[in-house]
Amino acid sequence: MKQLKGIGASTGIAIGKIFMYTPKQLPVNAEEKDSLPFSEKKEILERVINAAEKEIDALYKNTRKNAEKEAEIFQAHILFLKDPTIIKKIDELLKQNFTLPAAVKKAFEESVAIMEKMENPYFKARAKDLRDVEERLLRKISGIETQSLSSIPYPAIIVAKDLTPSDTASLDRKNVLGFVTETGGITSHTAILAEALGIPAVVGVRNILSEAKNGMLAILDGSTGDIILEPDETTLARYRQKKEQYEREKKELEKVKFLSVSTKSGKTIEVSANIGKTDDINIAINSGADGIGLFRTEFLFLDREIPPSEEEQFNAYKKVLEAFGSKPVIIRTLDIGGDKQIPYLGLEKELNPFLGVRAIRLCLKNKGLFKTQLRAILRASIYGNVKIMYPMIAIKDEIIEANNLLKTVKKELTEEGVAYKKDFEVGIMVEIPSAALNADELIKYVDFFSIGTNDLIQYTFAADRTNRNVSYLYNPLHPSILKLIEMTIKASHKHNKWTGMCGEMAGDPKAIPILLKMGIDELSMSPSKIPNAKKLIMETE
Ligand code: PEP
Ligand code: MG
DSSP states (O other), X not given: OEEEEOEEEEXXXXXXXXXXXOOOOOOOOTTOBOXXXXXXXXXXXXXXXXXXXXXXXXXXXHHHTTOHHHHHHHHHHHXXXXXXXXXXXXXXXXXXXXXXXXXXXXHHHHHHHHHHHOSOHHHHHHHHHHHHHHHHHHHHHHTOOOOOSXXXXXXXXXXXXXXOHHHHHTOOGGGEEEEEEXXXXXXXXXXXHHHHHTOOEEEOOTTHHHHOOTTOEXXXXXXXXXXXXXXXXXXXXXHHHHHHHHHHHHHHHHHHTTSOEEOTTSOEEEEEEEESSGGGHHHHHHTTOSSEEEEEGGGGTSSSSSOOOHHHHHHHHHHHHHHHTTSEEEEEOOOOBTTBOOGGGOOOOOSOGGGSSOTHHHHHHOHHHHHHHHHHHXXXXXXXXXXXXXXXXXXXXXXXXXXXXXXXXXXXXHHHTOOOOSOOEEEEEEOSHHHHHTHHHHGGGOSEEEEOHHHHHHHHHTOOTTOGGGGGGOOTTSHHHHHHHHHXXXXXXXXXXXXXXXXXXXXXXXXXXXXXXXXXXXXXXXXXXXXXXXXXXXXXX
């Protein structure tokens, strides 16, 4: 018996035999030349591009049946396949008498190298897609089909170095018990696709390729990232039991996750999702979210060189609002600063960024940036049930200033004849102790509160939320935190308004019954925590 550890990428337990997926790379000599005329090679190139396009299109249609969002990657593959820069490069190389495989390899490698050098993880990931397209073309040119996952000989746990989107899309699903890969992180294609298909997966398992063998019995635990090779009888029995329990619980949760839930005493609680990108929309919907309780819009600003334009932001907000229809979507205005630094804004370096010009403070100092965002949200507001929320409010003057700016933006849009929703709720995050302590006053200026416990705890205990050495202070259930929460809820109810929570505490099973007792009205959390939270709410008085 041998135990290896990776990153749990898709929950669930698989027990079964291993199938090693190790497709051989086609041997291509990138320096090889021949004397075939250009026109002949160009004709073959066009033929294989057409054939590859048909193949990719079939993969697109097949994947779309189960995972619509994930299928989009194949549309990108078709664009790569026809990329004019790459084709021009291939043509040039063919004219220099390189063989067709050599020209394809050289041309693609050049683009792959450029993408791999980029800092942005998105482009780094696209380099892998380019390689996928390159491999497909080379296979078509050589006529050699390598090992494929379209027919797996027995129900198996697939072990591979990494899986490309094409590998996973042509998958013989009925025989796949789980995935294990040696490389790849939580955002790799394998991880995303496995999650969408509901197949347990562990990624980033060092040495799995040298330790595992075809037909070897293995256990995969997608929640913990554990891989056990050749388990003994006791371990096997333990995991069989764990698997049964997991599946029983999953079935139970499946039954409740799409319900609108109420406590036993009859209070309906909205259970919403926290998201950071439009890519998360489907995950939130599939997890049973009653809406979006926190859209962290700063993610639209990270990992890039310039801020997103008004148009780009408008499109992102519209997409989320349309996806949720009449269900509420709380768009939080920019929370940049603290641990989310954005180099291109050229902000002053601070000794204590968590206590510096962050979130609403930064927006009120950079009104141009803030106005662009408010314009984009207002323009998108007609597509759904929007609510706006300001982060890091410490004092009422900040709300007044932000609301004045919102009024100005509305006036400007009216003058320009641009449509926007006239009436929607505006709220604040309560995540600084001063806001909770003065909630009674602040509520007069807003329609709702949402408690951000991640920061509220950090600022209450003066304990950096990212510093492990002070994590012993980071206790959501400490009386000082519970008192601040209770004060906030009471203040809102006194004025017939409502309080939600969007910090991590909202999804914590130990905290939920306490929060319900205090009268919380809404909970917003990571999508994966929604089903269990709904079940707990239904079981609580
Ligand atoms: C919070 O502080 O609890 C919160 C939800 O905001 P963020 O984690 O984005 O700071
Ligand atoms: Mg916060």
